Amino acid sequence: MSDSHPKAETDPQLDILSLEKAQRMAEFFSVLGDPNRWRIISALAHQKLRVRDLAAAVEMTESAVSHQLRILRTMRLVSYRKQGRNVFYGLKDHHILNLYQDISEHLDEPED
Amino acid sequence: MSDSHPKAETDPQLDILSLEKAQRMAEFFSVLGDPNRWRIISALAHQKLRVRDLAAAVEMTESAVSHQLRILRTMRLVSYRKQGRNVFYGLKDHHILNLYQDISEHLDEPED
């Protein structure tokens, strides 16, 4: 098989994520590493919202929300629909809600 | 039902994650938001390793790895077993590998 991904550098038995792939994973999870982004995501889980209403809902300035939405757009987590002078955002992908479920479980597991 | 979690502050129709819960979600995902931590996780996916060998495998200093392992321990993502003067780490939880699978898919999805 002529696979193009690099092998582990030190020990052939281990196969460690390549730096590039690890970087992509980290970039994605970093986007989910901000509490205000989670609040935005949760607000969009039930309905599409204008930036203005979203800002009011999560109690942030429109500017701050707009900055965050750009990041969520970059990671293709939200949908974007311009209608007149309003812009409606929604959740693009339901992987995210699955993540939310999974991690909620993990966080709720008892110590051992 | 006498639930103790706070309701949305602005609009009863929306239910947005509480600040506290959003914070916990974000803290968890932040841990997965570092490329070197993903390389450590991938190394531990197949076998338990001593700090020393882990450091060699991911090509980091033992100190840096030790710092990162502490973070992973705090989030209960890795197991810890001390044996003489060696400490073996492994993956504690398989939620993480599921996450890895899910997000790989997301990252590999074509643009649209």
Added chain:
DNA sequence: TGAATACCTGAACAGTTGTTCATGGGTTAA
């Protein structure tokens, strides 16, 4: 056309993060 509305963007600044460096504790072998 001019003003108001809805949203976006760049710069700057405070707060956070991850590494290195130096050191210290605990365990094993001589």
Added chain:
DNA sequence: TTAACCCATGAACAACTGTTCAGGTATTCA
């Protein structure tokens, strides 16, 4: 006991992140 080994930790510093603030673009309405 002494020396070597394995790992953990605190401080410090550079790099990154998210907000605010000021301004800018595009659309609607009077």
